[in-house]
Amino acid sequence: MTDPMKTPEKNLQVEESQEKNNVVNANVNNQASPFLTGGRLRSATIALCLCIWLANLEVTIVSTSLVSITDELRSFSRSSWIILAYLLTYTCLLIIWAKLSDIFGRKLSIVSSMTLFTVFSVGCGAAQTTTQLIVCRAFQGIGGSGAYSLTVVIFFEMVPKAKYALYTSLVSTVFALSLLLGPLIGGAINDNTTWRWVFLLNAPAGAIAIGLLLLTIPNNFPRHNQPSEENKKFLQLFAKSSLQRLDLFGTFMLLAASMLFVASLQTVGINHSWSSATFLAMVIISCALWIFFFCWECYITGKNDVIEPVFPWRFLKNRIWIGTLVHSFLAGISFTVPVVEIPLRFQAVYGTSPLKAGISLLPFAICTSVGTISAAMMASRLKTPPVFIMLVGTALQVVGFALLSTIPITESIWKGQYGYEVLSGLGMGANAGLLVVITPYVVEKRDQQAVAMGSIVQLRMMGGAIGLAVATCILNSYTQSNLSAVLSPDQLHAVLEQAGAIQSLQPAMQETVISVFAKAFAIQFRVLIGTSAAQYLMILLMWQTKLLRVA
Known part of the structure; x- marks a missing residue:
């Protein structure tokens, strides 16, 4: 029979024991938590x-x-x-x-x-x-x-x-x-x-x-928080087994192929002609490196379990993911070229200060952010299929860039072009934002983190770099070919080397030079019409019978 006088004492011991266990468990949980607080x-x-x-x-x-x-x-x-x-x-x-x-x-x-x-x-x-x-x-x-x-x-x-x-x-x-x-x-x-x-x-x-x-x-x-990691020696980080995981060869070929291609576009029209041996050699070597890159990535994806490919070959077997990647590349062109060329146009054509040139980009920049946030909210909260939003966004891009290519050449800044920037910015933001949002839904689970997200960002930035190279090539080639008969070699060299040199020319000559520069910038935006319209093909490639919706 239990002694009633001992029951409270036993209960007190049990409670103290439970409290100690709770404290120990709490300490263990705190030590085990990998998060910062x-x-x-x-x-x-x-x-x-x-x-x-x-x-x-x-x-x-x-x-x-x-x-x-x-x-x-x-x-x-x-x-x-x-x-x-x-x-x-x-x-x-x-x-x-x-x-x-x-x-x-x-x-x-x-x-x-x-x-x-x-x-x-x-x-x-x-x-x-x-x-x-x-x-x-x-x-x-x-x-x-x-x-x-x-x-x-x-x-x-x-x-x-x-x-x-x-x-x-x-x-x-x-x-x-x-x-x-x-x-x-x-x-x-x-x-x-x-x-x-x-x-x-x-x-x-x-x-x-x-x-x-x-x-x-x-x-x-x-x-x-893991005990095995606390005493890990620095030199162990450089173990051969760890370094072998890096796809250094693939990264080198990707970097070299990209740089050669962009460099070839940068030099043509100024230092070399389209038929020059230097330009052709750079393009051919770049194409060869691209082929070797994809062959290498195919090989290590299928037959090598050690090296982690920088671009897994399984990406090319996913139709929706291919459309997403190429769309990201094209979106990079549509973003980077206006960000650089719009302020440059204001300074070269209107002679504005750098600060005013930066202000001129505000409509495009603000509406790009608004487009990104609005598109993400429509896809997540209203459950609108992303492809529908991208169709509308691409239409806004095409219309906006088409209008920007028709800006009249006037002595003062024509205010209507700010409205054109709004249209193109909204469309650009909608497309760029949704490409990131849908990524986890169109790739395998093992690729949802660094590889897939890195590929989206990398293709977008690479598109911007190549698009900017093409835009610069257009500007250099057009201005040189159309001003060589108007300006002396020294004057032409000065204008190409220093935009401020335009202001030192005679008024009549200034008008001609500014007109040529304005037309060159217009051609750049016509190219953006084409790259934006090409996004429709990528949207069709991403189309499914059961349309994707974001959770």
């Missing part, structure tokens, strides 16, 4: 937002500084290379940075990429020649590529799934603001001080980001 999470968020801001700001901030830069360095015909050098390395290394972080760790990789970005930003600001600036921009792009791709990866590893929606909105907002404010910040800097501060401002901001990353991101993140 409290002040560390907030500080890491600030650091990562700063990384993505700086990396993407460099894409557009230079657009309103090109004339000032090339006027000082006397190289207007090579102006697009200042942007392309950054875009090429930024584009081709997005996936490889993500894979490197799997081997060397997120913290070491993102700190290294931000350090590279910051150091070569200072190099850009100190450059004395265009060649020096282009080289530094290329290395700056390597760092920016890592900063962008690794920020996205870390964002979704440091919080639970319940916070994914919040952090997706945060990343999208920072990304949109950096692209939107870039031309304005660049223009304001050029109007008030030297263009060199466009790059030098990255030094203090980059140093702050690096410091916060070192303090807030745990070592061995996101496996910092």
Whole structure:
């Protein structure tokens, strides 16, 4: 028979034992949690937002500084290379940075990429020649590529799934603001001080980001909570078995093929003719590298279990995914060319300041962001099939670019063109945003993270780089062929090297030169009509009997 006097004592012991177990379990759970919390999470968020801001700001901030830069360095015909050098390395290394972080760790990789970005930003600001600036921009792009791709990866590893929606909105907002404010910040800097501060401002901001990353991101993140990872030696990161996973050969061929093709388009019309041996050799080698690249990716996807392909061959067996990738490539052209060429047109044709040229891009930039957010909400909340929204978006793009190609040549700025920017911006934003939203729904589960998302971003940025090269080729070829009979060789060289040289010509000659430049910009937008219309073919390729809807 139980003694009633002992029951409370036993119950008290049981309760104390349960409390101890709860404390132990809570400590175990806290130790096992891979997520960041409290002040560390907030500080890491600030650091990562700063990384993505700086990396993407460099894409557009230079657009309103090109004339000032090339006027000082006397190289207007090579102006697009200042942007392309950054875009090429930024584009081709997005996936490889993500894979490197799997081997060397997120913290070491993102700190290294931000350090590279910051150091070569200072190099850009100190450059004395265009060649020096282009080289530094290329290395700056390597760092920016890592900063962008690794920020996205870390964002979704440091919080639970319940916070994914919040952090997706945060990343999208920072990304949109950096692209939107870039031309304005660049223009304001050029109007008030030297263009060199466009790059030098990255030094203090980059140093702050690096410091916060070192303090807030745990070592061995996101496996910092696992005991086996705590004492992992640094040299173990460079083990042969780990390095063999990298598709270095594929990455090299992708980078080389892209650079050669873009370089061939940049040099034709200025340094070489279309039939020159140099141009043809570059194109042929580029095509050969593309063929070797796809053959290599096919081989390692099917027969090699060690190397992780940068572009898995199984992508080409998915009709909907192929349409999505090519659509992303075309959307990259439709975004990058206007962002660079619209401010350039205002400065060359109307003689506006860099700041006013940046303001001229606002309708396109704002409506691109509005189009992205609106399309995503329609697809997710209203359950509208994305292909329907993309059909409307593509129509807006075609109409907007068609109207931009008909802008009349006037002494003062014609206000109607801002409305044309609104149409093309809304269409561009709708297409670009939905291509990211639908990616997890059209690829295999194993490809939903780094590989698939990296491919979408990489194809979009590559499309922008190649589109900008084509646009520059059109501008250089058209102006040279139509002004050679009007200007002396020295005058033509001065105009191609320095847009400000137009203002030094006689009034009648100025009118002729400005007219030629305006027509060249109009041809660029006619090309965008074609690339935008080609998106219809990709939408048809993505069509299904049971239309895709976003959950």
